[in-house]
Amino acid sequence: MEPQATHQLLNRVTQQLKPASADSTTPAGDNTASKQPSVEQKEAINQIFELFRFNYHNQFLKAFPDHDTLIMAKRLWSRLLVDYRGDVIMRAAEKAVKESGWLPNVHEVVARCDIADVLGLPDPHRAYMEACRAPSPKQEYRWSHPAVYYAGRASDWFFLANNIEEVAYPVFKRNYEILLRRLQNGEDIQMEIAPALPEQIERPLPREQQQQRLQQLKSLL
Known part of the structure; x- marks a missing residue:
């Protein structure tokens, strides 16, 4: 040519x-x-x-x-x-x-x-609202898709329940989108999701508060 x-x-x-x-x-x-x-x-x-x-x-x-x-x-x-x-x-x-x-x-x-739309899953914000509103025990709830449950679990149910949307939603959205990518690639969505690196290092809770938080987490499962 x-x-x-x-x-x-x-x-x-x-x-x-x-x-x-x-x-x-x-x-x-x-x-x-x-x-x-x-x-x-x-x-x-x-x-x-x-x-x-x-x-x-x-x-x-x-x-x-x-x-x-x-x-x-x-x-x-x-x-x-x-x-x-x-x-x-x-x-x-x-x-x-x-x-x-x-x-x-x-x-x-x-x-x-849009992977969520194409695969018939709720968009990240709808999935977040579903995760926040789902009653306990979480495993027995009828989820719109298992990815919503696993994203909520990876985000920590206690964290989602005790933080405002401005704080909690970005964490959930990040985990949910990781799971959408896994679905897109035909991977196992049940694998654990590595937590994002914290912007600042937090001091560990006192032992009594740790035990109290553990009991609260158990009640959410």
């Missing part, structure tokens, strides 16, 4: 994908450039483009007028969506199609890759 033609091709693909580079919701701290898409993810990308071709025929042909443009776009989408499982990507694309009369760009698909 001639250099000028290559430059024009890159410009076309970049224009179609431009919103994604400025405001992607891909999890912070992940180096997507070092990851390679799996076979499942590549198949999902191919299915997405076929879905778009069928639903946005004229817009699709305008955005991807030739084979080289289409291949380059698929490669870029694969890199930008590498943090999400194939079925999550596919459902996010289907959701984008249902909600838009215009050809979605990769940014709009990434924005819909």
Whole structure:
């Protein structure tokens, strides 16, 4: 391919994908450039483009007028969506199609890759409220999903019950999102979650208060 033609091709693909580079919701701290898409993810990308071709025929042909443009776009989408499982990507694309009369760009698909929503789980705040309101014994409560219970357990039931939302919710949200990632990756959500490093070291409670707190914890289980 001639250099000028290559430059024009890159410009076309970049224009179609431009919103994604400025405001992607891909999890912070992940180096997507070092990851390679799996076979499942590549198949999902191919299915997405076929879905778009069928639903946005004229817009699709305008955005991807030739084979080289289409291949380059698929490669870029694969890199930008590498943090999400194939079925999550596919459902996010289907959701984008249902909600838009215009050809979605990769940014709009990434924005819909909400793992909790795709997997049918409550969002973090709804899960937090469920964990706080669930009666004891916690193990016998009919949870909307086991991940809510394990996130509450990892956060410490006593801690959730005795702290305001401003303090307790960030802890629960962190643990819940860890479990969502495990679900996404097909991992065991029953494994213990390592506690976050404290911002400051607290002094141990006196022995009497420790025993009292232990009794309170037992009543919550």
